[in-house]
Amino acid sequence: MNVAKILVVIDPKKESDLILTRAARLARSCEASLELYVAAYSTALEGSYWFDKEGLEKAHRGYLQGKRAWLNGVIGALQSEGVAVEGFVEWSKPLHRAVLERAEHMHADLIMIQAEHHSVMARALFTNSDWHLIRESQIPLWFVHEREWGDHLSVAAAVDPLHAHSKAEGLDDQLLQTAHGLACQLPGELHVIHAYEPIPAGVIAEFDAIVANYEFYREEVRNRHREGLDALLKKSVEPSTIVHFEEGTPERVLPQIVNEENIDMIVMGAMSRNGLDKLFIGNTAERVLDHLRCDILILKSQDPN
The missing domain is CATH 3.40.50.620 (HUPs)
Structure with a gap:
């Protein structure tokens, strides 16, 4: 598969070791670069500053700063393993639209994303965002399963x-x-x-x-x-x-x-x-x-x- 740029969608609230391991393995085998992408959004934060625009903007910056700090640690670990990787964090929703726009902006050849899983049934459960991506994305989509x-x-x-x-x-x-x-x-x-x-x-x-x-x-x-x-x-x-x-x-x-x-x-x-x-x-x-x-x-x- 001819892949030069891979967009890896990361959710800081989920365990991300598997998708990062998969992405790094593919990047090495294809000599490709990764961009780790976080579309950050907090409904609770949005609802806390109804009449304080300046306060909301400050809260946004603080929230994004925390996500960037976390992502920089992940990027540093991958770079130490010889993987060509960058990161990008933005305040955006809905997720599928943010992912597609970012993929188009960076001219990605592949989107990797982790599907939700149900541990009892041991199978992937696709979210609304996943289905939108399947219908609308014009580049390949790689959904990562939880198994090693x-x-x-x-x-x-x-x-x-x-x-x-x-x-x-x-x-x-x-x-x-x-x-x-x-x-x-x-x-x-x-x-x-x-x-x-x-x-x-x-x-x-x-x-x-x-x-x-x-x-x-x-x-x-x-x-x-x-x-x-x-x-x-x-x-x-x-x-x-x-x-x-x-x-x-x-x-x-x-x-x-x-x-x-x-x-x-x-x-x-x-x-x-x-x-x-x-x-x-x-x-x-x-x-x-x-x-x-x-x-x-x-x-x-x-x-x-």
């Missing part, structure tokens, strides 16, 4: 060679190339996952008409998806790639394989839709993200419609 990484990783690409789930043509090649690059750089082994449905969404009403020939139909669908996957793999990855070709919905298959194979990171695509469509949760990425117990790298494609 070893020296050798398992990196997976979730592909859809027949575009059954509205992926743009060419996105699968990008997913495979990115996952392959990460597997080489971090390093790790490469997995490719393709889940297909024997009865595509939207044709259930016609099920009675094909039920008599269902097994023949099912085999035809399987063969078509297998041919598409083989063609994609032939031009993009080596024979040593571990391939998972499973019947079922992505919402069920992807989390299952991630858990069974101890996948450390999955690379998947999401669509940037124009107009009102972008307001709705509808693509595969948005339906499965909360259920994946690993880091998630999301690449975007633009819907030509």
Whole structure:
């Protein structure tokens, strides 16, 4: 993956060791630089100075000064390890808008952010800001999961060679190339996952008409998806790639394989839709993200419609 500048979103109220370790590891492997970004805001502070503008501005400065002092300590520790890193703190909200504006200003190639987690269920829980970033960001998004990484990783690409789930043509090649690059750089082994449905969404009403020939139909669908996957793999990855070709919905298959194979990171695509469509949760990425117990790298494609 060609990355020169990485924007790392830091929340001082959260434990940040994992995201900093991930970012530093990626920066070293890609020879990239980091910017640690804090979008500071305090609702309590805003509500304490209703009629004192000067007092509010002074409180803002003091609050930001504290965050900068904390961030400078983090930056110093990373610099002592040989990581090229800077920091930026500003008073801003909402978080997703502040992050996107900062990424555009610094010409970031990647945004890294830590998702919320539920310790009992051991899975990521995406916030409102996360969903806005997924819908609106035009650069890759890396969501960091809470689990530790070893020296050798398992990196997976979730592909859809027949575009059954509205992926743009060419996105699968990008997913495979990115996952392959990460597997080489971090390093790790490469997995490719393709889940297909024997009865595509939207044709259930016609099920009675094909039920008599269902097994023949099912085999035809399987063969078509297998041919598409083989063609994609032939031009993009080596024979040593571990391939998972499973019947079922992505919402069920992807989390299952991630858990069974101890996948450390999955690379998947999401669509940037124009107009009102972008307001709705509808693509595969948005339906499965909360259920994946690993880091998630999301690449975007633009819907030509």
